[in-house]
Amino acid sequence: MTAQLNHHAAASVADSAADRVARIDWQGVVAGLGEQGSTVLKQLLSPQECAAISALYADDDHFRSRIVMSRHGFGRGEYKYFNYPLPPLIGGLRSALYARLAPVANEWNERMGIAVRYPAEHADFLALCHEAGQLRPTPLLLQYGPGDYNCLHQDLYGELAFPLQVAILLSEPGKDFTGGEFVLTEQRPRMQSRPEVVPLRQGDAVAFAVHHRPVNGTRGTYRVNLRHGVSRLRSGRRHTVGIIFHDAT
Ligand SMILES: O=C(O)CCC(=O)C(=O)O
Numbered sequence: 001m002t003a004q005l006n007h008h009a010a011a012s013v014a015d016s017a018a019d020r021v022a023r024i025d026w027q028g029v030v031a032g033l034g035e036q037g038s039t040v041l042k043q044l045l046s047p048q049e050c051a052a053i054s055a056l057y058a059d060d061d062h063f064r065s066r067i068v069m070s071r072h073g074f075g076r077g078e079y080k081y082f083n084y085p086l087p088p089l090i091g092g093l094r095s096a097l098y099a100r101l102a103p104v105a106n107e108w109n110e111r112m113g114i115a116v117r118y119p120a121e122h123a124d125f126l127a128l129c130h131e132a133g134q135l136r137p138t139p140l141l142l143q144y145g146p147g148d149y150n151c152l153h154q155d156l157y158g159e160l161a162f163p164l165q166v167a168i169l170l171s172e173p174g175k176d177f178t179g180g181e182f183v184l185t186e187q188r189p190r191m192q193s194r195p196e197v198v199p200l201r202q203g204d205a206v207a208f209a210v211h212h213r214p215v216n217g218t219r220g221t222y223r224v225n226l227r228h229g230v231s232r233l234r235s236g237r238r239h240t241v242g243i244i245f246h247d248a249t
């Protein structure tokens with residue numbers, strides 16, 4: 001009886017976005033981002049939350065636009081950009097994650113010799129985006145079926161770009177879908193690209209560099225260029241929510 005009650009309590013407690021972001025091992029995340037340009041944030045969403053967010057896909061009231069990837073040469077599959085106001089959990093994660101990633105972004109820019117610095121609070125960064133004419137929300141919900149894939153790309157939507165982003169896998173590999181792995185490539189100057197496959201379970205998030213990041217070499221710091229995408233789904237259905245911190249023109 002006690003175990004059942006505890007289980008029920010754990011499932012029904014409103015675990016705020018801020019609380020769960022505060023529990024992440026940020027030292028480990030910062031180390032992973034520094035070494036690989038990406039890192040996994042385990043179990044950011046419960047299976048119930050993943051299912052609830054995936055179910056939003058069918059309801060166009062939540063979205064400002066729908067993109068069919070094959071029409072633009074982006075791959076195969078589709079996605080929808082959320083409208084403001086974002087669903088509270090996604091909006092809450094967006095601002096809580098930003099506050100933890102902004103110091104990393106500032107350190108990267110310093111090392112890459114880029115003068116831009118990011119404010120501590122996401123609301124202040126969004127105000128800068130809006131002043132620059134980047135008014136449209138960028139968080140998105142992606143949907144893939146058998147044979148679908150997402151070509152390697154960078155999510156840049158205007159002059160202002162926050163250098164890190166987060167994607168959360170909403171479906172369970174091996175059960176809801178097969179194939180469909182999250183892939184990153186890292187292009188070093190005058191060298192061939194390094195591939196990285198990021199293993200994710202349902203509810204896990206990956207934080208990664210949007211565009212470029214600094215790497216220490218023997219002759220100082222250089223920039224590597226990153227792209228991300230998704231390998232071909234072999235079967236089933238895969239949903240992801242993408243959290244991009246800059247808004248779009
Ligand atoms: O579906 C994925 O895992 C990748 C989604 C993506 O490209 C993004 O969130 O920016």
Ligand SMILES: [Fe+2]
Nearest residue numbers: 153155228242
């Ligand atoms: Fe993307």
